[in-house]
Amino acid sequence: MLAVSLLLAAFLCGVDAKHRGRCKGQCSYDSPKAGVSANLQVSGASHAVSDITTEGGWTILDCDSKALAQEIRLVCQNSDCEHLFEGHGAIDTLVRLPESCGANAFARVADIKVDLDQSLPKEVAATINPTGNITSTVFLLSVDTNFAAVDIKKTGPVAFSLEGYNFAVANLTAPSLTKRGLKTRNWTAFNGSNSFDFPPLNIDQTFPLLSASVNCDHFTASVAATFETKVDATVSIGLIAAGTIIPPAITELAVYGGVQGDIIGTLDLKSSAEGSISIPRTALYKNTLAGIDFPGLFTLGPTFGVYGELEANLDADFDLRVDLAYNLNAKAYFPPDSQPSTGASKPIDSKLTLSASPNLAVRSSVVPKITPELKLGLEAFSVISASVTLGAEGSLSATLSVDGSANAGTGTEGSSASGQISACVDIGAGVDVNLAAEGSISLFGLSESAAKTYPIYSHEWDLYNKCASAQGQTKREPAAVAVVKEKRAGITCPTSSEFTSIQKIIDQIISIFTSK
Structure with missing residues (x-):
């Protein structure tokens, strides 16, 4: 088998995933691995896509790094965390997980509640920004990958598209989220050259x-x-795909x-x-x-x-x-x-x-x-x-x-x-x-x-x-x-x-x- 380094798993998996900024209705992710070209886009209503990373205003206190479904203990770090509760509320929101939390990068919020234990490590408490209505509040957040259970009437559809290869492709961007955009994809990256x-x-x-x-x-x-x-x-x-996470469907x-x-x-x-x-x-x-x-x-x-x-x-x-x-x-x-x-x-x-x-x-x-x-x-x-x-x-x-x-x-x-x-x-x-x-x-x-x-x-x-x-x-x-x-x-x-x-x-x- 020898080792063959097909490194595309970095899309959504663990420490190698990389996202561009805060998820607020849209997310874009690249793989930082040398010799790998991969890009993923997620798009939906502003209240349908959020994240529980530090860029989203959260700090993870406890979670399982390998589970698809789990209860995560986290604290609101600053007022940016309030985005999770906008619109229809936190439940059924598609959230981006931190790289060290969960086997998956996307999950559905199944439940959320205030933790009875509001204690914080000193080093975390020292970094909290006091502005905002719920900053310093510790929550227990239940997540899973049962995207079919989402009430689409509340969230609206959430689309995804991705393109990835196990070789370098310059200026790679995921195809358009529309069917037309995927059909007009550029396959020249597959043609192979000395580069x-x-x-x-x-x-x-x-x-x-x-x-x-x-x-x-x-x-x-x-x-x-x-x-x-x-x-x-x-x-x-190589792989090119598009569809919706909510509801679960692959259209291209x-x-x-x-x-x-x-x-x-x-x-x-x-x-x-x-x-x-x-x-x-x-x-x-x-x-x-x-x-x-x-x-x-x-x-x-x-x-x-x-x-x-x-x-x-x-x-x-x-x-x-x-x-x-x-x-x-x-x-x-x-x-x-x-x-x-x-x-x-x-x-x-x-x-x-x-x-x-x-x-x-x-x-x-x-x-x-x-x-x-x-x-x-x-x-x-x-x-x-x-x-x-x-x-x-x-x-x-x-x-x-x-x-x-x-x-x-x-x-x-x-x-x-x-x-x-x-x-x-x-x-x-x-x-x-x-x-x-x-x-x-x-x-x-x-x-x-x-x-x-x-x-x-x-x-x-x-x-x-x-x-x-x-x-x-x-x-x-x-x-x-x-x-x-x-x-x-x-x-x-x-x-x-x-x-x-x-x-x-x-x-x-x-x-x-x-x-x-």
Whole structure:
């Protein structure tokens, strides 16, 4: 997973949030993190949006830094605090919380009362401005994120809009709170350039796929497969959204995800058995990255994973080590009409190591797949969820075909065999990039509320496509009699052959295959 610094969580979360001045009907917030661009705006009637920060005239005496719903003890510091009680009163007002108070930055006032304990620390009492009707009064304020409980007839609607990326964007401002303003958003920040400092993603690990064996007479046949995965890439995400907090609704939403860099998956397969292997999609690597977190409002959480698959039909001793290596540049936008998604790939030098001791007729094939995947999961107002996934499935198709004949004879060195062997190796590679959405994708203005896949890009290329033949003479050895004792993962003991030592001829062919 490695650390990937997608730092957009600073919007509304804890000590990193930053707001511009006092909230009185409107608030604007920026993320101060280096390399992060994020802006949030909240707008409503003057009496519908307030705050309980020092800029709003309050001092927090006691609160829980992680709770979404809690009772906060606070004191009116100066006359600015009276704004909380204007209009319809404090209850149902949307308030901005101090950075050190609560997991969320916005909350609904559920209740307020004067604390029976009016005692104050000396250092706080010394800073209170005596002007105002309720200064120095200590209150108990109950807050939560049940925005649906607000009586909109009293407060009127409270709108929000935001725009954020995990890379620097100059002069970023949130889109207009109107639908027209969001539809005319500037997506050029997603286009990627050398001026953007994307957080690096580096993986270099070996993952076991399969280890199985079967007991045969006098020996054990086995199959073992691993994936050595190397990823040197950057992951970029972005979000633009608008809607209302009161009542809870997201009217416009668009997300972006991008993966750019080198993907290398090295399959190492060692087999002395025959049979079929089928390893379904398996998570080789998975990590939840920091994302955009609005506790109680909505969360866009990215997860980066690497998945492996393997299909193989093995006809004899067969060892293969081959790279599935390519450079990927994929950019996905959702919903699709917000901006055309793009994909591009190009092969990186691939290395092949192959060895075989086959019978005289062999058909072995191996199809490994490796898929880096960026998944953006969205939860809105704790009741609806959707996800958008950018996946780049890279696959190999490796086939070894061997045909031959052998003749027995008697020479000065005893029993011997000579033969003609011809063989072909065909290895192709490809990448398919797709965008998938599932869940409540109606959030994105689409009518569907199910799973849907959007193809973005497909590319295939040849790595190896060679045939060769050779002949030679080799010592004849007694044939091994194979007896199946048990069976696992679809493998069996190798079928016995009259001649078991034709490695000299095969080695001549393999040397041709592996030389580039």
